[in-house]
Amino acid sequence: MTETAALPQPFLAGLEAIFAGRLHLGQAMRRQHGGSESHFATVAPDAVVFAHSTEEVVALVKLCNEHLVPLIPYGAGTSIEGNTTPVRGGVCLDLSEMDAIVEVNADDLDCTVQAGVRREQLNEALRHSGLFFPIDPGANATLGGMASTRASGTNAVRYGTMREAVLSLRVVTPDGRDIRTSRRARKSAAGYDLTRLMIGSEGTLGVITEITLRLHGIPEAISAAVCSFETLAGAVDTVVQTIQCGVPIARVEILDDMQMRAINRWSKLDYPELTTLFFEFHGTEASVAEQAETVRELASANGGGEFKWSNLPEERSKLWEARHQAYYAAVGLRTGAVGWPTDVCVPISRLAECIGETKRDLEGASIPATILGHVGDGNFHVVFVLDPDSKEEAAEAEHLNRRLVERALAMDGTCTGEHGIGLGKQDWLVAELGEAVDLMRTIKRALDPKDLFNPGKIFSL
Amino acid sequence: MTETAALPQPFLAGLEAIFAGRLHLGQAMRRQHGGSESHFATVAPDAVVFAHSTEEVVALVKLCNEHLVPLIPYGAGTSIEGNTTPVRGGVCLDLSEMDAIVEVNADDLDCTVQAGVRREQLNEALRHSGLFFPIDPGANATLGGMASTRASGTNAVRYGTMREAVLSLRVVTPDGRDIRTSRRARKSAAGYDLTRLMIGSEGTLGVITEITLRLHGIPEAISAAVCSFETLAGAVDTVVQTIQCGVPIARVEILDDMQMRAINRWSKLDYPELTTLFFEFHGTEASVAEQAETVRELASANGGGEFKWSNLPEERSKLWEARHQAYYAAVGLRTGAVGWPTDVCVPISRLAECIGETKRDLEGASIPATILGHVGDGNFHVVFVLDPDSKEEAAEAEHLNRRLVERALAMDGTCTGEHGIGLGKQDWLVAELGEAVDLMRTIKRALDPKDLFNPGKIFSL
Numbered sequence: 001m002t003e004t005a006a007l008p009q010p011f012l013a014g015l016e017a018i019f020a021g022r023l024h025l026g027q028a029m030r031r032q033h034g035g036s037e038s039h040f041a042t043v044a045p046d047a048v049v050f051a052h053s054t055e056e057v058v059a060l061v062k063l064c065n066e067h068l069v070p071l072i073p074y075g076a077g078t079s080i081e082g083n084t085t086p087v088r089g090g091v092c093l094d095l096s097e098m099d100a101i102v103e104v105n106a107d108d109l110d111c112t113v114q115a116g117v118r119r120e121q122l123n124e125a126l127r128h129s130g131l132f133f134p135i136d137p138g139a140n141a142t143l144g145g146m147a148s149t150r151a152s153g154t155n156a157v158r159y160g161t162m163r164e165a166v167l168s169l170r171v172v173t174p175d176g177r178d179i180r181t182s183r184r185a186r187k188s189a190a191g192y193d194l195t196r197l198m199i200g201s202e203g204t205l206g207v208i209t210e211i212t213l214r215l216h217g218i219p220e221a222i223s224a225a226v227c228s229f230e231t232l233a234g235a236v237d238t239v240v241q242t243i244q245c246g247v248p249i250a251r252v253e254i255l256d257d258m259q260m261r262a263i264n265r266w267s268k269l270d271y272p273e274l275t276t277l278f279f280e281f282h283g284t285e286a287s288v289a290e291q292a293e294t295v296r297e298l299a300s301a302n303g304g305g306e307f308k309w310s311n312l313p314e315e316r317s318k319l320w321e322a323r324h325q326a327y328y329a330a331v332g333l334r335t336g337a338v339g340w341p342t343d344v345c346v347p348i349s350r351l352a353e354c355i356g357e358t359k360r361d362l363e364g365a366s367i368p369a370t371i372l373g374h375v376g377d378g379n380f381h382v383v384f385v386l387d388p389d390s391k392e393e394a395a396e397a398e399h400l401n402r403r404l405v406e407r408a409l410a411m412d413g414t415c416t417g418e419h420g421i422g423l424g425k426q427d428w429l430v431a432e433l434g435e436a437v438d439l440m441r442t443i444k445r446a447l448d449p450k451d452l453f454n455p456g457k458i459f460s461l
Numbered sequence: 462m463t464e465t466a467a468l469p470q471p472f473l474a475g476l477e478a479i480f481a482g483r484l485h486l487g488q489a490m491r492r493q494h495g496g497s498e499s500h501f502a503t504v505a506p507d508a509v510v511f512a513h514s515t516e517e518v519v520a521l522v523k524l525c526n527e528h529l530v531p532l533i534p535y536g537a538g539t540s541i542e543g544n545t546t547p548v549r550g551g552v553c554l555d556l557s558e559m560d561a562i563v564e565v566n567a568d569d570l571d572c573t574v575q576a577g578v579r580r581e582q583l584n585e586a587l588r589h590s591g592l593f594f595p596i597d598p599g600a601n602a603t604l605g606g607m608a609s610t611r612a613s614g615t616n617a618v619r620y621g622t623m624r625e626a627v628l629s630l631r632v633v634t635p636d637g638r639d640i641r642t643s644r645r646a647r648k649s650a651a652g653y654d655l656t657r658l659m660i661g662s663e664g665t666l667g668v669i670t671e672i673t674l675r676l677h678g679i680p681e682a683i684s685a686a687v688c689s690f691e692t693l694a695g696a697v698d699t700v701v702q703t704i705q706c707g708v709p710i711a712r713v714e715i716l717d718d719m720q721m722r723a724i725n726r727w728s729k730l731d732y733p734e735l736t737t738l739f740f741e742f743h744g745t746e747a748s749v750a751e752q753a754e755t756v757r758e759l760a761s762a763n764g765g766g767e768f769k770w771s772n773l774p775e776e777r778s779k780l781w782e783a784r785h786q787a788y789y790a791a792v793g794l795r796t797g798a799v800g801w802p803t804d805v806c807v808p809i810s811r812l813a814e815c816i817g818e819t820k821r822d823l824e825g826a827s828i829p830a831t832i833l834g835h836v837g838d839g840n841f842h843v844v845f846v847l848d849p850d851s852k853e854e855a856a857e858a859e860h861l862n863r864r865l866v867e868r869a870l871a872m873d874g875t876c877t878g879e880h881g882i883g884l885g886k887q888d889w890l891v892a893e894l895g896e897a898v899d900l901m902r903t904i905k906r907a908l909d910p911k912d913l914f915n916p917g918k919i920f921s922l
Contacts, residue, residue, distance in 0.1 A: 107705060107810035150650040161648050163657070164625060179897040185806040186838045187622050188875035189611040189661055191882055191890050191919050192901045196624070196657030200650055217707035244568060246678035248709075287748050345646040349568035377647045414649035421652055429652050436640040439908065440653045446907030447900065458652050 006046040006089050011067040015049060015091070018059045022050040022097075033092040037139070038080035039340040039386065039394070040423060045072060045092035052097055054170060054178055054209040060093060061176045061207070064452050072454050073203040075145030076118060078137075080341055081422030083149060083202050087456040093207065095144055101125050102210060110167055110184060112212045115144025122213075131215040134159035134250075137418065138327065144208045149420035150200030154323075157243070157376030158250040158282065159216060161418065162199055169198050170210035174448035184212055197443075202420055203454035205447050219282035222250075223292055223311035224319045227304045228274040232256065232359055234303035235275045236352040239375045241298045243348055247291050251280040252376040253323050256359065259330060259370035259383075263322045266329035271322060272305070277375075278323045280316075323372075330370040330383040338388040342401050344408035345379040345417030354411055355380060358404055365400060367393050379417035405431075421458045429459065467507040467550050472528040476510060476552070479520045483511040483558075494553040498600070499541035500801040500847065500855070501884060506533060506553035513558055515631060515639055515670040521554060522637045522668070525913050533915050534664040536606030537579060539598075541802055542883030544610060544663050548917040554668065556605055562586050563671060571628055571645060573673045576605025583674075592676040595620035598879065599788065605669045610881035611661030615784075618704070618837030619711040619743065620677060622879065623660055630659050631671035635909035645673055658904075663881055664915035666908050680743035683711075684753055684772035685780045688765045689735040693717065693820055695764035696736045697813040700836045702759045704809055708752050712741035713837040714784050717820065720791060720831035720844075724783045727790030732783060733766070738836075739784045741777075784833075791831040791844040799849040803862050805869035806840040806878030815872055816841060819865055826861060828854050840878035866892075882919045890920065 015023045024030070030044035046069075051057050064071045070090025077084060086092060098114035101122065105111065106129050113122060120140045122133050137146060137153035145151070147169065152161035159165070168182040171194075181194040198206055229235040239252050254277055255263070261273045277299070281291045288311065296307045310316050322329075331339040346354045355371065362369045362382065373380025382404060384397040405415045405428050415428035430437050437459055444451075444461065451461055476484045485491070491505035507530075512518050525532045531551025538545060547553060559575035562583065566572065567590050574583060581601045583594050598607060598614035606612070608630065613622035620626070629643040632655075642655040659667055690696040700713050715738055716724070722734045738760070742752045749772065757768045771777050783790075792800040807815045816832065823830045823843065834841025843865060845858040866876045866889050876889035891898050898920055905912075905922065912922055 105808065105810065107701070108808040109705070110808070150654070152648055152650075156648060160625075163648075163654065164621075173900060177896050177899070179895065179900065181894075181897055183870070183875045183893060184808050184873040185840075185869075185875040185878065186809070187613055187617060187624075187806055187840060187878055189613075189804075189877045189879050189881040190875050190886070190893055191661070191898065192666075192904060193611070193624065193654075193657045193661055194897055194900060196654045197904075200652070200654055205653075217705070219707070240568070244570070244678070246680070284748075284751060286751060287745075290745060290747060343650075345648055347566065347569040347571070347645050348647070349566065379646075379648060408646075409644070412645040414644045414646040414651050416650045417646065417648055418650050420650045425651070432644060432651055433642075434640070435638050436642055436655055437652065438638070439634060439640065439655060442907050443653060443658075443904060446903050 007069065008067055011063065011069055014063040015047060018056055018063070019049045024048040033074055033077065033094065034086055035077065036080065036082055036085060037078055039338050040082035040085055043085050043087060045086040046089045048092045048094055050094045050097045054172060057093065057172045057207050057209055058176055058178050061172050061174065064091065065176065065450065068450060068452065070452050070455050073148065073207045075116065075142030076140065078139035078141045079145060079149055079420065079422065081419050081424040083420050083422035083457060085423060087423065096142060098209065104129060106131060108184070109215045109217070110212055111215055112210055113143055114210055115142060115208050117143050119143060119146065126215065130218055132218050133213060134216055135162060135165050143211050143213065147199050147208050147211055148202050150418065152374070152418045154251045154253055154374055156374060157252060158248060163196060165214050166195055166199055166211055167214055168212040169195055169208050171198055171206035171208055173206045174453050200420065202422065202457050204444055204457055205453065221283060221285045221288040221311060222316065223281045223288045223309060224316040225279040225292060225307055225309040226276060226319050227299045227307045228272040228276045229305070230274065230303045232275045232356060233352050235277050236355055236375065238277060238299045238302045238304060240348050240351060242295055243376055245294065247294050248283070249279060249291065249295070249376060250282040253278040254373050254375045254380065255323065255326060256371040258368065259326055259372050262329040262333050262370055263325060266332045267322065267325055269322060278320060326372050327383060331385055333368045333385045337385045340384040340386055340397055342382045342404055343416050343419040344404055344413055345377060346408050346411045346413030348378045350411040350413070351375060351378050354407055357407055358382060361400055361403055365396060367396055377417065378413070423457065426459055468530065469528055472524065472530055475524040476508060479517055479524070480510045485509040494535055494538065494555065495547055496538065497541065497543055497546060498539055500799050501543035501546055504546050504548060506547040507550045509553045509555055511555045511558045515633060518554065518633045518668050518670055519637055519639050522633050522635065525552065526637065526911065529911060529913065531913050531916050534609065534668045536577060536603030537601065539600035539602045540606060540610055540881065540883065542880050542885040544881050544883035544918060546884060548884065557603060559670065565590060567592060569645070570676045571673055572676055573671055574604055575671055576603060576669050578604050580604060580607065587676065591679055593679050594674060594676055596623060596626050604672050604674065608660050608669050608672055609663050611879065613879045615712045615714055615835055617835060618713060619709060624657060626675050627656055627660055627672055628675055629673040630656055630669050632659055632667035632669055634667045635914050661881065663883065663918050665905055665918055666914065682744060682746045682749040682772060683777065684742045684749045684770060685777040686740040686753060686768055686770040687737060687780050688760045688768045689733040689737045690766070691735065691764045693736045693817060694813055696738050697816055697836065699738060699760045699763045699765060701809050701812060703756055704837055706755060708755050710740060710752065710837060711743040714739040715834050715836045715841065716784065716787060717832040719829065720787055720833050723790040723794050723831055724786060727793045728783065728786055730783060739781060787833050788844060791846055794829045794846045798846045801845040801847055801858055803843045803865055804877045804880040805865055805874055806838060807869050807872045807874030809839045811872040811874070812836060812839050815868055818868055819843060822861055822864055826857060828857055838878065839874070884918065887920055
């Protein structure tokens with residue numbers, strides 16, 4: 001263990017008393033917890049602790065209050081807007097070892113898990129129950145982290161985001177209370193919606209330690225399809241019309257030509273290097289066939305090529321394989337590159353225009369960039385693939401991202417569909433919501449008057 | 462106009478300046494705005510104003526701040542937990558004349574309306590767009606009121622509650638700011654979820670003046686069905702199995718034998734006086750037929766009688782007619798009676814037990830009471846039919862309601878599925894959520910430090 005000058009000795013003694021061998025002060029562990037999967041600089045916290053119970057979290061919160069030390073809740077570290085970077089130092093509270101599945105209520109289609117459970121682990125545990133948890137942000141994130149950033153991903157068009165998926169939370173508040181935000185009933189009108197207030201608050205209002213989640217029955221039938229388009233507009237129009245027709249599609253993802261090229265190189269595949277849509281349909285056998293046929297007709301009318309379709313598990317996985325590797329494939333376009341994934345969401349009637357203008361911007365850029373997105377919701381990402389040592393490239397990406405966010409806001413969209421504000425979107429939050437951000441600040445000051453819970457995130461006080 | 466001693470003269474002059482002929486101080490108008498559709502005593506506000514714009518609401522809020530006068534937002538007055546009763550006097554802000562449909566974005570499946578628009582008016586206006594707004598709490602409530610109480614009703618099992626239906630709100634805050642809580646994108650991770658914080662806050666945190674709502678395409682096919690059951694358990698088990706099978710049912714309502722008797726008397730009909738389920742299915746022709754067949758089989762296996770089914774609009778309306786009149790039919794069981802509708806919601810695995818025990822309680826009671834509910838969500842109501850002059854009956858209803866709520870809480874349910882806390886459920890809110898209610902109080906104090914917005918509701922400070 002290395003001495004950490006920033007933390008007072010009595011505080012360290014308190015950490016020792018609570019966590020013993022699960023307190024880490026060494027450089028390697030601290031730096032690992034101060035990093036990011038995106039382009040943000042690493043900032044090491046002063047200490048890392050691994051909690052094993054809500055009671056330990058309560059004890060930590062009381063200790064931090066006593067010594068005015070900041071506390072940053074941490075899950076899998078897969079967030080990408082610098083959401084866990086300890087900008088004011090303090091203790092990183094790693095919850096990944098609180099990974100018990102507390103209960104599965106199969107008859108109620110819900111379960112309760114500790115915050116450190118990862119989504120793949122949950123679905124593995126549910127495998128024989130006939131149920132599944134649909135939210136899939138790509139990364140194998142923790143459920144606590146997903147709740148904290150209001151994550152969503154590919155299935156949100158059908159199953160909603162973490163906002164809809166969470167029934168109740170167990171939360172340790174900044175004053176050290178251990179509360180439950182709601183009962184397990186499907187709906188309730190009992191007072192302020194503390195559950196939704198905590199979801200998306202990025203650890204600034206409380207530490208989530210347990211989550212009660214809605215589950216869904218594994219559909220009787222699942223089918224997948226892939227279709228390439230001559231034009232970007234044809235692909236986007238197909239999606240918009242699918243949504244407007246009310247087809248209850250489970251997933252629909254867009255990948256542009258550059259992204260498909262990246263995938264072919266990364267995975268040695270031979271997809272046409274054209275804008276491509278990946279679909280998934282859930283339902284009864286009859287319903288899935290009906291949905292796929294409707295979408296096939298729409299795709300065909302919009303210049304779609306062959307509609308590759310399968311309802312067999314292995315073939316489905318193969319069809320979707322490319323999509324799952326998209327981010328790493330994009331970053332792999334350049335050796336030693338770093339990825340910067342942006343994130344906007346617009347009303348669907350503006351989606352074709354928004355993606356089209358963005359594509360034209362990227363075509364004039366000097367840095368490689370791909371487009372991919374959960375377009376059924378109007379949500380898409382540009383992934384800039386940057387030389388980490390080039391200030392010019394960073395500035396160009398900054399400029400392109402500024403144009404992208406301004407475009408989305410001008411269309412009554414949001415600066416972040418699913419990644420959160422973290423450090424990266426704070427100015428845009430104000431551009432998006434104006435004085436409403438002052439309300440958020442008022443709530444933060446009221447619930448965390450010492451500004452100890454993940455300080456400096458979402459907004460500065 | 463009658464003099465209202467409770468309000469200072471300069472305040473009244475301020476009201477005159479803002480509202481002129483839309484300021485009312487007369488007894489009749491004041492009493493009408495202090496009443497309730499339920500058993501709560503009428504308490505007249507000191508004044509009633511009808512706002513015509515958000516700017517007028519801002520001016521009123523500033524005036525109330527200056528003179529420390531409470532303000533109670535009011536829509537159609539159809540809430541039933543005393544949610545708008547002016548317990549500390551003040552000004553009733555009637556928003557029912559802010560009834561413009563601001564815009565319909567058919568391509569985005571959304572619309573923006575002023576707070577005073579009623580749900581039937583909205584659906585009438587949408588009639589030729591191919592879209593509809595699904596939330597139906599029974600009463601022809603205003604959308605502002607529905608958002609304020611987190612209303613839901615018969616369609617929630619498929620389309621969600623006001624929590625899911627609202628994309629964004631325009632809100633005047635207690636310090637007189639005119640904010641918008643979110644953009645029009647389908648999803649966003651931009652900071653704290655102020656939209657959901659306002660929904661269900663019953664006017665205690667802000668005055669909602671505009672609401673942006675998700676709409677849905679009118680389904681290609683709709684069918685309705687009605688089925689009677691020899692036993693209450695058979696009916697409830699049918700519902701539970703329907704949900705567990707993942708049938709995407711649009712509505713499923715239970716009415717007990719007493720409720721069916723009330724309906725036969727009220728509407729001169731001849732339904733079997735047995736526990737009855739009312740179903741509605743939405744989808745494509747094929748999907749609706751498939752759903753209905755699955756449910757018919759489940760009903761039959763649970764002792765259901767004839768499954769009366771129709772997909773013709775007039776026949777469907779006829780099948781559902783009885784359900785729509787249920788509350789008034791119940792109250793009509795006794796001449797001059799007053800209805801007291803209770804409201805609990807439990808995890809669906811406990812629903813049969815919860816309704817069964819409640820029914821046994823009611824069978825031993827001396828006052829008539831019916832059971833009806835949106836059982837697909839685990840939500841149901843007992844309607845007590847009371848002699849308004851009998852203290853004994855009020856006490857007995859109180860006792861039975863206490864047993865009902867305690868039963869629901871013991872099953873990890875909620876004391877209110879959709880009616881809100883208002884005056885009637887304040888003790889139960891604390892029983893349900895414990896110290897989490899202190900968080901709500903902290904938020905209230907921070908956003909409304911003078912306690913002027915619908916004071917005394919949800920909790921006492």
